[in-house]
Amino acid sequence: MTATxxxxxxxxxxxxxxxxxxxxxxxxxxxxxxxECAAQSSPWSREHFAEELGKAYSRTDLCWRDGQLxxxxxxxxxxxxxxxxxxxxxxxxxxxxxxxxLLAVVLERAAMTCFDAAWLEVRVSNTAAISxxxxxxxxxxxxxxxxxxxxxxxxxxxxxxx
Ligand SMILES: CC(C)(COP(=O)(O)OP(=O)(O)OC[C@H]1O[C@@H](n2cnc3c(N)ncnc32)[C@H](O)[C@@H]1OP(=O)(O)O)[C@@H](O)C(=O)NCCC(=O)NCCS
Numbered sequence: 001m002t003a004t005x006x007x008x009x010x011x012x013x014x015x016x017x018x019x020x021x022x023x024x025x026x027x028x029x030x031x032x033x034x035x036e037c038a039a040q041s042s043p044w045s046r047e048h049f050a051e052e053l054g055k056a057y058s059r060t061d062l063c064w065r066d067g068q069l070x071x072x073x074x075x076x077x078x079x080x081x082x083x084x085x086x087x088x089x090x091x092x093x094x095x096x097x098x099x100x101x102l103l104a105v106v107l108e109r110a111a112m113t114c115f116d117a118a119w120l121e122v123r124v125s126n127t128a129a130i131s132x133x134x135x136x137x138x139x140x141x142x143x144x145x146x147x148x149x150x151x152x153x154x155x156x157x158x159x160x161x162x
Pocket of ligand 1: 087
């Protein structure tokens, strides 16, 4: 495929020509972990990401923009349910639709498997992530008291496909 063909296909897919979304490989681990450390207060270790590569039900999708790693989303698809394990956007790429794009990709892929629901936990203080999830159809359904290691509560959110 030529670069022109690739750009044409990207346009057909609704992507900008400079955006690539693909699965994480072992070679991506250093960059993914660096992004995680820049984005999260309690980051996953590099080993944690490596372990995800070994799980048949786990997938980590990466969003690259202009050759830079802009964000990732890690999901598990188990027994017809999608569990969103981790999402992060690099600070310099925030509010540019990266997480929304990744969320759309994983929900569209899950829809092809006739999934029942998507679930996630989010810190009650994480208003940015809660706004993102609510905007894309997730609803808060429960609160887990003291869920995180530092004692913060988790909001349990659920998305049900139409
Ligand atoms: C939460 C996070 C992933 C959002 O990533 P993002 O790529 O900046 O989000 P998007 O640009 O796709 O935002 C899509 C929509 O979500 C909502 N949103 C995203 N960030 C928001 C913020 N800081 N405040 C309010 N709403 C926000 C908005 O509705 C936004 O649409 P708009 O920009 O047109 O208003 C990012 O802030 C991040 O990496 N945070 C640290 C890691 C984290 O908290 N992960 C979630 C763990 S559960």
